[in-house]
Amino acid sequence: MAKLTRTPVWEAVASLKVTITLLTLLMVLVVLCTLAQVDLGTFGAVAVYMRSFLVYWHIPNSVWSIPVLPGGALVGLLLVINLVAQYARIPLAWNKAGLWLVHLGLILFVTGEFISGAFQVDSQMAIEEGQTVNYIEGKELELALVDVSDPAQDEVFGVPDARLARGGTVEIPGTPVSLKVHRFVRNASLSNRGPADPPSLATMGVGAGVAVRELPPVSNDNEVNSSAAFVEPIAGGRSYGVWLVSSALGAPQSFTHEGRSWLLGMRNRRHYLPYSLTLKKFSHDKYAGTDIPKNFSSLVRLYNPSKGEDRDVLVFMNQPLRYDGKAFYQASFGKGDTLSILQVVENPGWLLPYISCVVVSIGLLWHFGMTLRRSLKRREAEQRAPAEGPAAQEA
Amino acid sequence: MERTGRIGDAVPGSPWNVAAIATAFAALVLLPGCRQDEVTHARVPKQAEAPTAAAGASVGTPGLPSGMPPPGVPGAPGAGVEAPPVPRGAGALRWTLPEGWTETGASAMRFATLKLPVAGKVDVSVVVLPGPAGGELANVNRWRGQIGLPPIDEAALAAARRTLRSKAGPVSVFDFTSDGQVKSRMIAGLISTSGNTWFVKMVGDAGPVGTAQPEFTRLLESLRLGQAD
Numbered sequence: 263m264a265k266l267t268r269t270p271v272w273e274a275v276a277s278l279k280v281t282i283t284l285l286t287l288l289m290v291l292v293v294l295c296t297l298a299q300v301d302l303g304t305f306g307a308v309a310v311y312m313r314s315f316l317v318y319w320h321i322p323n324s325v326w327s328i329p330v331l332p333g334g335a336l337v338g339l340l341l342v343i344n345l346v347a348q349y350a351r352i353p354l355a356w357n358k359a360g361l362w363l364v365h366l367g368l369i370l371f372v373t374g375e376f377i378s379g380a381f382q383v384d385s386q387m388a389i390e391e392g393q394t395v396n397y398i399e400g401k402e403l404e405l406a407l408v409d410v411s412d413p414a415q416d417e418v419f420g421v422p423d424a425r426l427a428r429g430g431t432v433e434i435p436g437t438p439v440s441l442k443v444h445r446f447v448r449n450a451s452l453s454n455r456g457p458a459d460p461p462s463l464a465t466m467g468v469g470a471g472v473a474v475r476e477l478p479p480v481s482n483d484n485e486v487n488s489s490a491a492f493v494e495p496i497a498g499g500r501s502y503g504v505w506l507v508s509s510a511l512g513a514p515q516s517f518t519h520e521g522r523s524w525l526l527g528m529r530n531r532r533h534y535l536p537y538s539l540t541l542k543k544f545s546h547d548k549y550a551g552t553d554i555p556k557n558f559s560s561l562v563r564l565y566n567p568s569k570g571e572d573r574d575v576l577v578f579m580n581q582p583l584r585y586d587g588k589a590f591y592q593a594s595f596g597k598g599d600t601l602s603i604l605q606v607v608e609n610p611g612w613l614l615p616y617i618s619c620v621v622v623s624i625g626l627l628w629h630f631g632m633t634l635r636r637s638l639k640r641r642e643a644e645q646r647a648p649a650e651g652p653a654a655q656e657a
Numbered sequence: 658m659e660r661t662g663r664i665g666d667a668v669p670g671s672p673w674n675v676a677a678i679a680t681a682f683a684a685l686v687l688l689p690g691c692r693q694d695e696v697t698h699a700r701v702p703k704q705a706e707a708p709t710a711a712a713g714a715s716v717g718t719p720g721l722p723s724g725m726p727p728p729g730v731p732g733a734p735g736a737g738v739e740a741p742p743v744p745r746g747a748g749a750l751r752w753t754l755p756e757g758w759t760e761t762g763a764s765a766m767r768f769a770t771l772k773l774p775v776a777g778k779v780d781v782s783v784v785v786l787p788g789p790a791g792g793e794l795a796n797v798n799r800w801r802g803q804i805g806l807p808p809i810d811e812a813a814l815a816a817a818r819r820t821l822r823s824k825a826g827p828v829s830v831f832d833f834t835s836d837g838q839v840k841s842r843m844i845a846g847l848i849s850t851s852g853n854t855w856f857v858k859m860v861g862d863a864g865p866v867g868t869a870q871p872e873f874t875r876l877l878e879s880l881r882l883g884q885a886d
Contacts, residue, residue: 388789390849396701404697418699425694435696451808452799485810488795510795534699597793597849598820598827 276347284341291317291334305384313379315339335379338372345369357636360629367622374614382609385533387590389541389562391600396538398588398606399530403489403509406529407434407441411522420531423448426491437497439524444492444504449477452490452510462506463492467515469506489528495519537566537586542574544595544602558592560602577604750785750825750848750855753879755872768855771876775869779861790854793847797831804835804843804860821874824881825850830874834863842866846877855880 266272274280295311302310311317312334318327332340345365352361385398402423409417419434421441426432427448432441444463452472455462459473474490490508494501497519505515507528514527540563547557559578564571564585575583583590589612593605750768754760757774771781790796797817798808809817821828828846835841840863848855857880859866859873 393852413703415703416701418701420697420699422694422697425696428694432696435698509791510799511791532699533697534701597829600826600849 272347272350275343276351277344278348280344281341281348284337284344287332287337288334288341291331291337294331295334312375335376338375342369342372345372357632360625360627360632363625363628364622365625367618367620367625370614370618370621374611374618377611377614378609381611382607385606385608386593387539387604387606389539389560389602389604390597391541391544391602394538394540394565396536397532397534399532401486402531403487403528404531405441405491405493405507406514406525406527406532407439407495408514408525408527409437409522410516410525418532418534422531423489426489426493431496439495439497439519442494442496444494446489446491447474447476448489449479449487450490450508450510451475451477451488452508464504464506466503466517467505468511469504472506472511474506474508491528493526495524495526535586536568537564537571539564539590539604541602544599546595546599558595558602560592560604582607747883748851748853749882750783750850751881751883752857752876755875758872758876773869773872775865777862777865777868779859779865779869781857781859781869781873784856784858785853786856787853789849790856793829796847796856797845800831800843800845800858801833804833804841806833806835821846821877823848823878828857828877828880830877844870844873846880848880850882 291311294317295307298307298311301307310333314333315336316329317331317333319330320327345368348365349362352358352365383400385400387395387398389395404420404422405426407419407421409419417437419437421432421434423446426443426446429443429446432443434440452474455471455473462470462472462474464470464472469492477488480487486509488508488510490506490510492504492506494504495517496502500519502517502519505517505526507515507526509528509530511528514525516523516525518524541560542563543561545557545559545561546555547559548554549556557578559576561574561576562583564573564575564583566572577583577590577592579592582592587610588606588608591605591607592602594603595601596603754771755773759772761770761772767782768785769783771783773779773781794809794811794814797814801808817831817833819830819832821830825848828848830844830846832844833842841860842863843858843860844866845859846855846857848857857877859869
């Protein structure tokens, strides 16, 4: 094994030059990613430069894209391999414990980013003053099929847009209903159908009078796609016609099957929570005599009947509500300061960057402490040596 | 004195561990792709009309009419084939009619239709939908589409929005005029109250809409919640 760590391949993998090259590449990626945010938005740029294995360049006027740079994921992966390989070069000694910790901290840091990239879920919760909300909404869309027949509760089924895009027939589990997807348009503009427009695929509902024009999907994450789909609910062998659903339409359309009423509508993908937040008050403080914002805060009531929890929480800038593995940040507001929008981040690895910073700090302190101690000892020895010289001569 | 022992044989340096870590990372990156297109299901308690009844009983949204899904199910005025239940009593929007104006009451998707003593083509409607009704931008762009104008983005939306004060809360007002020889104009007030979104809209030929604009603005300023006068 000791031989293996001295092979040219191992030496290359563990090389400090590789470390420096990878860190330089990371810096280049950070600069490019920052600049790309102008066109792609924050999340779009991060996805292209940092959370990808390769950064592609699209050749103008062609369908080809070629990789031009390693992406952040590849650089991070190589960096972890490089750091792990370097362990073989650090002696197992107390005075090198600092270096061990620093390497461990860096590995944790990069690992944390991988976990965030893979598992972090960003959602939003928009609450108006006085309103109670028990769901968070993602950026993606879903076709919501809601059985509203029960007077006490609704059965809500969500068909993700990714499933609609695949087409075919979507079985709704536990129900007699299936949805046949006739057409899915990622981004569409809707308008009233004119005499020159082709006939609509929709045979029921408002869609029969609406023209759907396909648009290129948005590339900037500040914009949203306005998806549209033509779906045909089929239940008990009977078709309920073809309906147009779109996030640009609004009102849910409905059909009734054997006495049960179903609503159909396209909306942001919704994830229901076992607890609710009520916005009691949203505050938008400004510096006196100006329109410059000083502080945004939301006073919310957190109500979780399963845990018997009922308390007020103040969410303000950089002070999120952390609950149920989620962090609710104050993100935006609207409707004349009566609507608060909370950014909801669910990241199982959120503690890793903090832990890695602590580990790296302890490692650096340890290492510098050891170096300082050694240096002081050396200086002491040097001072003692000249002092002993003349004394010896005197003697 | 430094120890010269190396850790080449120790566990962290093992090439097999490096391979294992690489595999784990690959799995981390690829796994999330598997959970993207499953049909989800949730059983959501319906909301009682009175917030007090909902407070201890459910975790949902109080104040919604019975039989409706929670707020946020997108809604656009006139888009559905089945009119949502209409808020009544304290949850209903009221207004003071300008002189000479009359009200014809609810029909199909409309909460009310108003008639005004102005010659020419002009129509004033009041529509209510549960929840955010698809959002302000989507509705504004739909309105713009109705008079042949291209859609706008959030920035232009903010620039186009004028806010009026009323007893029912702030009213966002949008005023758009189409191009062409016969210009159409639309002035729409949008207000959110207790889980509902109300649309008070005046649309017609630019001339009569312009004539009625001051009175329409007064009508928007008179909006309030509560029993009928």
